[in-house]
Amino acid sequence: MLSFSSLSSGPVGVFDSGYGGLTILAKIRELMPHNDYIYLGDNARTPYGTRSFEVVYEFTLQAVRKLFELGCPLVILACNTASAKALRSIQQNDLPYLDPTRRVLGVIRPTVESIGALTATRHVGVLATPGTILSESYPLEIHKLFPDVQVTGMPCPMWVPLVENNEFASEGADYFVRKYIDGLLSQDPEIDTLILGCTHYPLLLDKIRRFTPSHIRLVAQGEYVARSLKDYLSRHTEMNSRCTCNGHCEFLTTESVSKFRESASVFLHEQIQVRSITLE
Numbered sequence: 001m002l003s004f005s006s007l008s009s010g011p012v013g014v015f016d017s018g019y020g021g022l023t024i025l026a027k028i029r030e031l032m033p034h035n036d037y038i039y040l041g042d043n044a045r046t047p048y049g050t051r052s053f054e055v056v057y058e059f060t061l062q063a064v065r066k067l068f069e070l071g072c073p074l075v076i077l078a079c080n081t082a083s084a085k086a087l088r089s090i091q092q093n094d095l096p097y098l099d100p101t102r103r104v105l106g107v108i109r110p111t112v113e114s115i116g117a118l119t120a121t122r123h124v125g126v127l128a129t130p131g132t133i134l135s136e137s138y139p140l141e142i143h144k145l146f147p148d149v150q151v152t153g154m155p156c157p158m159w160v161p162l163v164e165n166n167e168f169a170s171e172g173a174d175y176f177v178r179k180y181i182d183g184l185l186s187q188d189p190e191i192d193t194l195i196l197g198c199t200h201y202p203l204l205l206d207k208i209r210r211f212t213p214s215h216i217r218l219v220a221q222g223e224y225v226a227r228s229l230k231d232y233l234s235r236h237t238e239m240n241s242r243c244t245c246n247g248h249c250e251f252l253t254t255e256s257v258s259k260f261r262e263s264a265s266v267f268l269h270e271q272i273q274v275r276s277i278t279l280e
Contacts, residue, residue, distance in 0.1 A: 009242045010071030011036035011250070012229075014078050015063045018046035018164050019260075020200030021078030022267035024107065025249075027222030028076075031230055034245040038070055042279060044254035047160045048081040049129025049198070056131065060086035061094060062279040064104055073242040076229065077106045080128055080197050080221075084108060084135035103239060110228030111195060111221050112141040115149065118217055122149045123190040125216075127180060127208075128197030130155040138197060152191065154184035156198070163200040166263060168207075177207040185213075195219045203267070252277050 014025045018041055025039050040063055042048075048056050060082040067075045077083045083106030090104050115124055126138045139151040158176040162168050185191060194216050196202065202220045212218065233240040250273075253260040257274045264272055 008071050008073060009244050010073055011038045011248070012243055013037075013064075013067030013070070013072030013075035014039045015060070015067060015075060015082070016041055016077075016079040016199060017048040017059075017081065018043045018160070018200070019263050019267055020160070020163065020198060020203075022264055023199050023202045023220070023222050024076070024078035024225050026268055027226040028229060029249065031226040032233075034247050036244045036246050037249045038067060038072060038252065039249065040067060040252045040277075041260065042254050043164070043260060045279075046164055047129065048079060048085075049131040049155075049160055050157065051081075051131065053085045053135075056081055056085040057089055059279070061090060064090060064094075065098065066277065066279060068098060068102060073102050074239055075102070075104045076225070077104065078199055078225070080107060080137075080199065081131040081135075082106070084132045084137035103236075105229070105232070107199065107221050107225050108137050108141055108197075110225045111197070111219065112138065112145060113228070114219065114224050115142055115193065115195070116146045118219065119149060119193040121190045121192040122146075123188055123192060124149055124151050125184045125188065125191040125194045126151060126153040126197045127156050127159075127184065127194065127201065128153065129160060130157050132197050138195065150188070150190075152184060152188040153197075154180050154187070156180045156201075159204060160198065160200050163203045164263075166266065168203045173204065173207060174211075177204060178211045181208065181211045191216060193217045193219060196221065251275070254279055 064075050087106040133153040133155040142151050162173050257276050261274045
């Protein structure tokens, strides 16, 4: 076991490969505004979606260790690729040695739990990064809870770069948004529920709505993850008591502070203080 302070109290850690997790953080803060949070974006090494399982696992573990060092008793992987490729290994193999009193949670399970009540045709589509689609995490998790639901996935390799480079509102983004939606629906026209399986995608929501038939329900993850976290903390009082509540939020990035601050303001609609760190 490493030298973290066991049973410490501190902020909830929220980790993402870039800016996308800010959409999760915003919903969590909206539901639980009094908690303290540390957001860590590994913007210098984004995107994770095209990286190997081994690399995503190593990068995610570095981030979890950093957030533990900063006192977080609970870390949310607000990144679908990290949740798909690294969460299980960290929970099963690393936590017992890092600190078995702390917790690491992902965003896929809370999203999946909502699906059964949303789809009438029992045909669900998933738009996500190539890494998340390749992992098959969504069909595997959905079939555990809802074995009758047919799941079709579509990798969207251009969407994260569009968001990370602040091009999501441009006319040029229209082509790639329409391309992946049309490709998915051509594979399964019976889809009536569409999971946005990447936390960056809410920034593309207006365009996604424009190119998605009106009868299809779009499932963005933020509200589901936020509700799931609140429920988790209410059921695990020992963990809830360790999450400090001063309403403070700290932002960390592995890239330049000015770039992160400028881009984050688009997601959060507020001015923030940012600190640059290195993960290793």
